[in-house]
Amino acid sequence: MNKEDEILKKCSYVVISSYRRKVLETLKNDVKIPTKISEESGVGIKHVNNVLTDLKEHNLIVCINEDAHKGRLYRLTEEGKNVVDMIGKMDW
Numbered sequence: 001m002n003k004e005d006e007i008l009k010k011c012s013y014v015v016i017s018s019y020r021r022k023v024l025e026t027l028k029n030d031v032k033i034p035t036k037i038s039e040e041s042g043v044g045i046k047h048v049n050n051v052l053t054d055l056k057e058h059n060l061i062v063c064i065n066e067d068a069h070k071g072r073l074y075r076l077t078e079e080g081k082n083v084v085d086m087i088g089k090m091d092w
Contacts, residue, residue, distance in 0.1 A: 010083050023051045031075040
């Protein structure tokens with residue numbers, strides 16, 4: 001499978017969940033903590049935490065300060081940026 005197909009596959013995975021899509025789009029231009037992601041996306045904090053774990057497992061986001069118990073910072077990976085860009089260009 002080529003790189004574009006991999007990105008399309010991950011796009012499909014993201015858009016089937018409104019929570020995943022909202023969380024990724026919230027991280028599009030910035031590094032944020034889960035509370036801020038929840039406020040900006042309108043997704044409850046419990047769901048945000050579950051989605052962050054899920055997106056991290058799919059290499060779409062990364063936690064910058066993994067060992068922090070509070071105030072963990074999340075940002076998109078390069079692959080995550082590609083997925084957000086592709087979703088923005090297509091009429092999903």
